[in-house]
Amino acid sequence: MNAPPEIPESEFSISFVRGAGPGGQNVNKVSTTAQLRFNLANTKLLDDSGKARLRALAGHRLIGDGEILIVARNHRTQEGNRREALGRLQDLIARALHVPKARRPTRPTRASKERRIAGKLHRQRNKQLRRAVRHDE
Numbered sequence: 001m002n003a004p005p006e007i008p009e010s011e012f013s014i015s016f017v018r019g020a021g022p023g024g025q026n027v028n029k030v031s032t033t034a035q036l037r038f039n040l041a042n043t044k045l046l047d048d049s050g051k052a053r054l055r056a057l058a059g060h061r062l063i064g065d066g067e068i069l070i071v072a073r074n075h076r077t078q079e080g081n082r083r084e085a086l087g088r089l090q091d092l093i094a095r096a097l098h099v100p101k102a103r104r105p106t107r108p109t110r111a112s113k114e115r116r117i118a119g120k121l122h123r124q125r126n127k128q129l130r131r132a133v134r135h136d137e
Helices: 024-028 048-061 078-097 110-129
Strands: 012-017 035-039 067-070
Touching: 012 078, 035 078, 048 067, 048 078, 067 078
Parallel strands: none
Antiparallel strands: 012 035, 035 067
């Protein structure tokens, strides 16, 4: 996969709120949880098919009006959480930029069909041998 794309500052906004996570007693005083909002509808980084892939990849992060909300709270500092949120967004966008290869349907070969039938016949004979022996013949 390629390097993560550079996302212009105008494409997203970050706010900081108080939240759970590392920080000890400081957690109640300092707003370190990062909330990154990315407006999917107005982005110029992706075409329509890329936006559709990103919408599918975003899952529960997609909120009402076509906006992606990423919450990062694993670090004790605003800068650490900011970097983490941006990294997660870059990862999502990089995965959305990757166009999956179209699947070409294939058919089983004649030899594979014959192997399958031979295996079935083998199992059939094994099971026939397990039956009770008939003495009337």
